[in-house]
Amino acid sequence: MKVLEDQWLSDAKRLKYPAGPEMKIRRFGIAHFTAGAAALSSYNFWLSGEARGAEAHVIIDRDGTVYQIRPFNQRCDHAGTSTWSDPKTGRVFTALNSCTIGVEFANAGDSARADGTAFTRFKLPAGVIQARHKNGGPVKSWECYPEPQILAGIAVFKAITARYNLDDLVGHEDIAPKRKVDPGPAFPMTRIRLACGFPASI
Ligand SMILES: [Zn+2]
Numbered sequence: 422m423k424v425l426e427d428q429w430l431s432d433a434k435r436l437k438y439p440a441g442p443e444m445k446i447r448r449f450g451i452a453h454f455t456a457g458a459a460a461l462s463s464y465n466f467w468l469s470g471e472a473r474g475a476e477a478h479v480i481i482d483r484d485g486t487v488y489q490i491r492p493f494n495q496r497c498d499h500a501g502t503s504t505w506s507d508p509k510t511g512r513v514f515t516a517l518n519s520c521t522i523g524v525e526f527a528n529a530g531d532s533a534r535a536d537g538t539a540f541t542r543f544k545l546p547a548g549v550i551q552a553r554h555k556n557g558g559p560v561k562s563w564e565c566y567p568e569p570q571i572l573a574g575i576a577v578f579k580a581i582t583a584r585y586n587l588d589d590l591v592g593h594e595d596i597a598p599k600r601k602v603d604p605g606p607a608f609p610m611t612r613i614r615l616a617c618g619f620p621a622s623i
Pocket residue numbers: 452453454499593601603
């Protein structure tokens with residue numbers, strides 16, 4: 422996996438989607454979950470004209486299939502109100518849609534049930550864990566991320582970190598801790614950060 426000259430991933434399925442505003446800098450990678458059953462739930466909403474879902478540059482399905490909706494020199498609307506301090510420069514960034522790459526993982530998040538299902542009898546392939554979110558709240562069931570999806574996530578984050586010399590890799594829950602819980606306690610953030618050359622902890 423690598424980023425090609427045209428700023429698309431070499432091994433992503435390119436989805437038809439409208440172009441976005443130009444994004445001139447890229448400093449951080451942001452991980453999300455879809456909070457859905459289908460990987461392309463928000464994309465399918467857009468296709469059907471019903472609503473516009475959250476946009477992330479990249480969507481990774483549970484089986485490891487990688488989709489991309491825009492090249493990395495165009496903004497996506499995935500971060501919302503958000504703040505992050507660049508660990509390498511100390512510069513504080515806000516409104517992170519303007520300088521981040523969003524990577525969304527198909528995952529039910531805390532919509533998972535203790536019996537390993539979510540939504541309408543949807544069986545979660547890697548099961549669930551019981552955990553309390555680091556930002557607070559009660560112990561809940563969270564969908565675990567299947568290994569093929571994690572390996573694809575590592576490949577994607579390694580590729581974008583190398584291509585854009587990113588300064589950090591964090592979750593939506595880190596840049597908007599009062600509003601967001603994704604990608605949640607089941608996400609292997611430490612493993613992915615280490616694979617990309619970042620310190621283990623955020
Ligand atoms: Zn998110």
